[in-house]
Amino acid sequence: MPHDRLERDARPETATFIRHLEASDRTLSDEERQVIDEAISHFIDVDADVDVVREHDRPTVSSLLVSGWACRYNTLADGRRQILALHISGDFVDLHSFPMKRMDHSVATVTRCRFAIVPHENLRRITEEHPHLTRQLWRSTLIDAAVLRQWLLGAGQRSAIEHAAHLICELYTRLRVVNLADETSFQLPLTQTEIGDALGISPVHTNRVIQELRRLELISLRGSTVDILDWEGLLKLAEFDATYLGLEPNREATS
Amino acid sequence: MPHDRLERDARPETATFIRHLEASDRTLSDEERQVIDEAISHFIDVDADVDVVREHDRPTVSSLLVSGWACRYNTLADGRRQILALHISGDFVDLHSFPMKRMDHSVATVTRCRFAIVPHENLRRITEEHPHLTRQLWRSTLIDAAVLRQWLLGAGQRSAIEHAAHLICELYTRLRVVNLADETSFQLPLTQTEIGDALGISPVHTNRVIQELRRLELISLRGSTVDILDWEGLLKLAEFDATYLGLEPNREATS
DNA sequence: CGTCAGATTGAGCAGCTTCAACGTATGTGG
DNA sequence: CCACATACGTTGAAGCTGCTCAATCTGACG
Numbered sequence: 073m074p075h076d077r078l079e080r081d082a083r084p085e086t087a088t089f090i091r092h093l094e095a096s097d098r099t100l101s102d103e104e105r106q107v108i109d110e111a112i113s114h115f116i117d118v119d120a121d122v123d124v125v126r127e128h129d130r131p132t133v134s135s136l137l138v139s140g141w142a143c144r145y146n147t148l149a150d151g152r153r154q155i156l157a158l159h160i161s162g163d164f165v166d167l168h169s170f171p172m173k174r175m176d177h178s179v180a181t182v183t184r185c186r187f188a189i190v191p192h193e194n195l196r197r198i199t200e201e202h203p204h205l206t207r208q209l210w211r212s213t214l215i216d217a218a219v220l221r222q223w224l225l226g227a228g229q230r231s232a233i234e235h236a237a238h239l240i241c242e243l244y245t246r247l248r249v250v251n252l253a254d255e256t257s258f259q260l261p262l263t264q265t266e267i268g269d270a271l272g273i274s275p276v277h278t279n280r281v282i283q284e285l286r287r288l289e290l291i292s293l294r295g296s297t298v299d300i301l302d303w304e305g306l307l308k309l310a311e312f313d314a315t316y317l318g319l320e321p322n323r324e325a326t327s
Numbered sequence: 328m329p330h331d332r333l334e335r336d337a338r339p340e341t342a343t344f345i346r347h348l349e350a351s352d353r354t355l356s357d358e359e360r361q362v363i364d365e366a367i368s369h370f371i372d373v374d375a376d377v378d379v380v381r382e383h384d385r386p387t388v389s390s391l392l393v394s395g396w397a398c399r400y401n402t403l404a405d406g407r408r409q410i411l412a413l414h415i416s417g418d419f420v421d422l423h424s425f426p427m428k429r430m431d432h433s434v435a436t437v438t439r440c441r442f443a444i445v446p447h448e449n450l451r452r453i454t455e456e457h458p459h460l461t462r463q464l465w466r467s468t469l470i471d472a473a474v475l476r477q478w479l480l481g482a483g484q485r486s487a488i489e490h491a492a493h494l495i496c497e498l499y500t501r502l503r504v505v506n507l508a509d510e511t512s513f514q515l516p517l518t519q520t521e522i523g524d525a526l527g528i529s530p531v532h533t534n535r536v537i538q539e540l541r542r543l544e545l546i547s548l549r550g551s552t553v554d555i556l557d558w559e560g561l562l563k564l565a566e567f568d569a570t571y572l573g574l575e576p577n578r579e580a581t582s
Numbered sequence: 583c584g585t586c587a588g589a590t591t592g593a594g595c596a597g598c599t600t601c602a603a604c605g606t607a608t609g610t611g612g
Numbered sequence: 613c614c615a616c617a618t619a620c621g622t623t624g625a626a627g628c629t630g631c632t633c634a635a636t637c638t639g640a641c642g
Contacts, residue, residue, distance in 0.1 A: 174575070199461060203454045206454060221401065224478055224527075225403070227483045
């Protein structure tokens with residue numbers, strides 16, 4: 073079942089999430105930082121390929137990913153699987169279960185992961201006492217939705233290679249924000265089958281698309297290392313525009 | 328430009344949105360109902376096929392759809408268009424622009440529409456003073472995201488006919504909630520090209536998929552009237568499960 | 583050295599697209 | 613009231629994108 077080990081731990085690991093919120097809003101107060109920190113009840117470690125939350129669950133806690141890769145996914149009766157989101161350090165994988173209550177999809181680890189667990193009761197208290205922080209949490213669920221819109225645009229309108237290029241641009245950009253990508257490369261710990269489940273294409277075609285990206289000298293992909301060989305070329309092929317990731321400073325009277 | 332006419336008006340038209348929020352949470356207080364009502368600054372009417380908000384805009388108001396159909400969409404450089412969401416009475420078409428600030432897509436009317444306009448300043452005040460209502464607004468943006476996940480699952484994994492059947496199930500279910508569908512039929516004021524843009528398929532194939540749905544005696548579609556001939560059959564073909572629309576009563580200590 | 587997961591390749595096929603034509607309903611100006 | 617225009621739906625034919633099935637290759641690991 074979900075969590076296979078759990079332990080109390082120190083707090084510096086919330087730093088990634090805070091960096092994340094601040095990537096779009098530099099106005100978090102020290103108090104707010106502390107509130108986030110104190111909202112965490114404990115940390116858990118979960119092995120790779122384990123369901124953390126399942127469709128139809130009604131979680132009473134939300135999980136902030138501290139390290140590792142996780143995904144949201146849904147399946148059809150005959151086994152067809154769509155990955156709905158990929159998550160990295162600093163992502164709140166199921167914050168939406170707080171206002172929504174019931175899960176409409178599952179969340180699984182891709183690699184071994186560490187999560188900071190935030191009880192919904194603590195989130196509720198934040199909404200009662202910290203409206204600005206509440207808006208930032210709300211905002212972080214809306215950035216998930218913006219990513220989802222790009223995935224839908226990709227699945228519906230982009231060719232497989234354009235869609236794949238867009239995913240690489242997105243992941244690279246997001247990993248840079250949390251300092252998990254070098255200047256020209258990053259680790260992508262997904263099998264080609266998993267990449268295909270995210271893009272909505274078969275594993276065989278995923279392989280051919282990757283080969284085509286290599287042939288065009290846009291990326292190299294050996295093992296789990298992606299090297300960006302031609303960022304401009306990737307951007308152009310993917311029509312990637314990072315605006316939707318909400319990274320620009322967001323100073324607003326109403327923020 | 329966006330709004331082509333504007334006028335002050337009476338309030339009963341917020342009823343649909345309130346019914347909407349209450350479809351999932353019967354605990355709205357009279358005070359909260361009044362707060363929503365008073366947050367509306369005015370109403371506007373917009374002709375069909377007009378952009379209400381454009382990608383990259385930074386709106387200072389959000390728009391609650393009172394009547395008519397609207398959609399969110401995004402396009403690629405060569406004109407390929409993906410409809411990202413379809414909206415009916417009671418939907419807040421760009422509530423997410425409040426926490427997000429910058430639009431990552433456009434919103435357009437499909438038919439002539441009436442919107443209730445809610446200034447972000449009023450929404451900000453709600454987040455300061457009405458935490459329960461804030462959670463319900465947050466929740467309504469997350470239901471949009473849940474719909475989006477189903478559309479991605481459809482675009483990525485379902486066949487065109489399964490995807491189309493799912494869309495019909497979704498729209499019928501949503502229209503029922505706001506009393507805009509009969510027992511066995513509803514009005515769908517979309518061209519086949521628009522349906523195709525929502526499903527991510529060509530207009531020609533859309534036509535063939537609709538014919539196949541007719542041949543299977545699942546629906547009839549003449550003009551803009553959809554008749555549900557075999558609801559059970561549609562549900563099965565689409566693997567439709569309405570849970571994600573968040574319609575179940577949602578009574579929670581933390582709600 | 584055998585095993586296993588994952589990557590790669592080839593061949594044939596299905597679903598969907600594109601292009602182009604034609605049908606049909608509605609509306610408009612002369 | 614007819615001639616024409618326009619928007620949308622429908623049909624046919626050819627072709628491309630991506631799928632399935634099945635085999636082979638590769639590297640990591642016990």
